[in-house]
Amino acid sequence: MKKLCLTIKDFFQLKGAVLYDAERIRPVTKVSIDSRNVSPGSLFIAIKGDKFDGHNFVIDAVKKGAAAVLINSDKLSSCENIDVPIITVSDTTLALGELAAIWRKKLKTKIIGITGSTGKTTTKEILSTLLSGKYKVNKTLGNNNNHIGVPLTLFSTANRHDYLVLELGTNHFGEIKYTAEIAQPDYAIITNIGNSHLEFLKNRKGVFEEKAELFNVAESNKGTLFINNDDLILFNANKKYKKRITFGFEKQSDVEGEIIGYMEDGKPIVRINYVGNSSIYEVPLYGEQSAKNFLAAATVAFEIGLRTEEIKRRLRKTQAIDKRLNVQRFHNFILVNDTYNANPESMGMSLRLLSQIKEYNYRVAILGDMFELGKESKRLHGKLANILLKNKIDAVYTIGKFMKHLHLKLKSKNIEAVHFNNRESLKKFLTKKSFANSVVLVKGSRGMQMEEYAETIKLNNK
Template identity: 35%
Template sequence: MHLELGFVVDSIKGKLLAGNEKTIVNGVEIDSRRVKPGYLFFAFKGESSDGHDFLEDAWKNGAAAVIVSRGDCLTKAGPGKSLILVNDTLDALQDLAAAYRRSFNIPVVAVTGSVGKTSTKDILALCLQSRFKTLKTSGNYNNEIGLPLTLLQLDKTHQVAVLEMAMRGQGELLQLATIAQPSSALISNVEKVHLETLGSLENIARAKAEVMATLGAGDFALINGDSPLLEEAVRPYAAKKYRFGYSKSCDFRIEETIIKNQGIEIRLICLGQSEKLFLPLPSRRWAMNAVAAAAMAFLLGVPLEEIKSSLLNFNPGSKRLEIIPLPDGGKIINDTYNANPLSMINALETSRELQEKGKLVAVLGDMLELGDYEQEGHREVGHHAVKNQVDLLICIGERAAWMAEAARAAGMAGEQVRHFLSKEESIGFLKQSLNSSDTILFKASRGMQLESLAEEIYSEVGRRKA
């Protein structure tokens, strides 16, 4: 980034109360502790702190200017300090990101979906990096704050940007798309996530389709071709539509998936041509993520052979189907990054396929943000624990009680099901009941932080012989 302060002032409709329009800006930050020389500091007011109270810290760290929404801050701006007044600092950040993005004539891909959007984004970026200098969303920078901050990391060396976009309600993806102005969009799926704010799958599909609102007739979208609801939701949008999935009408159609060699082989028809992909992750649920990413990379000009090579190097990162071997042929499957009913069921199926000996143990915690589907969703997981022949089901959290009830009702013996209100309550029982030949799945919503339990159990069971 190399911007004059005058461009910033014009872009955010601000008033330069102190400083020089010719001052050069080379970065953006919302945390005064991370400000570097030449950065803009946006003073955000949060629940527990107010950035306006840390202007001196930002200047001390070398801020080129601070952006505030309180006029009384002018008294803090001494000689050589620049200050811009705006009505709302979040709006200002978004306006600057939108203006800055317009100065780059490169492909920008928006990636969204109910489940798996982060992994799809990561695989796509990996495939694109074989040919293009790629900017991608890092961490959870996928919302109304993170997306602008990601866009403001663009520089003249970037040839493509892959932006993850999250939402919890109607209109949020439209807002993000308006800021980012994507040239293509990938919608991975529509599932029962955020029902508490959107109410129905139809509303979720419509909210996801908003990512296409700013696409022009010359742009394109890649959508899940197995979802009739999504098909209906994207109908009003003009952009060309490609489809991926298992349905015969898909442009990128999965014919078969085979678990082999600690990975999954995916046989698909790619725009009429038979191909094979291999992902070094033994999970069928990742096949759709891999095919979506590969298809988008292909549509953006990456040759299929380069895509295949990139997939071989994919590592999902910690807490996403992270397989930790145990001494006697068992394994801990740490899939605690997040959870919803579909990903829980998929994780149970994957764990069953990966089990070699010992017990199949599922340690499952609460799933959050399910709205009216909350009880049914947890019960559905309990039924699937029985269907996948789980030998020991440990349910943790208030909502997880429904899982335990459903498992018992579906025929699981009483001694095979235990419910605990907290992780702490479960530790003693788990240490007593597990050994190093077992396959042990840990999964729950992010808010449950079940990874700490997985780590503690590994430190105990990982040293133990069967």
């Protein structure tokens, strides 16, 4: 199979591009923005980021064998001694997206776009695992899901791949539209609409407007949309989309799920009804959210053509993602490390998981701030008190200026509640605290670096 490549004709399509030594430009099959990963014959694109400026590493990229470099036009004078063709543009970040769009048009691979307020990464991982038993599948690595990550994921995809499972993230208006228009998905799924990034997206209506751009682009591409009927906003919007397949646990849907119980260790057992057939699946991940993520992934897998037994066989190979509901068992306690990120919906589901793990009766939550909630921060942090009480959490240790509001709500309740004003005091407390015969959840937004506390607990309770 002939390799995909970018040619001089493609480079001339870039807005405002000027090509130097154009007669020496050869087709390139690889694109890199990291000089450490440049391979001979590739194109190096110098991106100016928050921490590093790729223009400072152009020489390193050329030494590694870059066949051409793409730079901002105002940096041309610093590259006078570069002995490879140079392409200049006004903004290399935008040019990265333009080239990725060109690459996408050459791809025969079917693209499945996934976004949502919670569960998109886990849904991506489950779906790629299900499909990879029968097909050649590429996927977004980690959460490489923004205006840089989506183009790079496309460049890592070749025509040998039958499917690309592509995650699209956002925290500002316009970001999903931008990456979706580059990716042109054949299938699109929104896991849910929650209280995420409200500082910038204002409210759930704003979250929906932003996420729905994935549906809009996929529909214009004559793609298939997968709609979560349990999400009221998505349910109310689904009739506007023509080529749609619905799924859900609560409302009548094309693919219907039911959590019929939990294994002793807290993993859900799910029954799925689809085209008159009913099958039971043991989901090898923890929590209610994992069951929902599996139903979403299974719905796509059914539509693509996987049979029940194929899905069951591949589901057993699904593994938890680092820092996302990682349940770790020690000799006398259980640690739930869910420190990758947090919003009100994911926080609630993680707290409910504590009550579903039955091996120990004492339940502890160590919680850090949820970021980007804007004017709703105080209310949404305080609202967690009802969830903690309903799930019979015995002790709550909090840190962060917004978690202070939760602490104040808990002070008058029959629950051990301690708030820490700085990182060192919480770490010192955890160093001395025994969690014997307990189930312990650690969770907070990425910027809170709650994984540090999970490591402290592990080190001092072995």
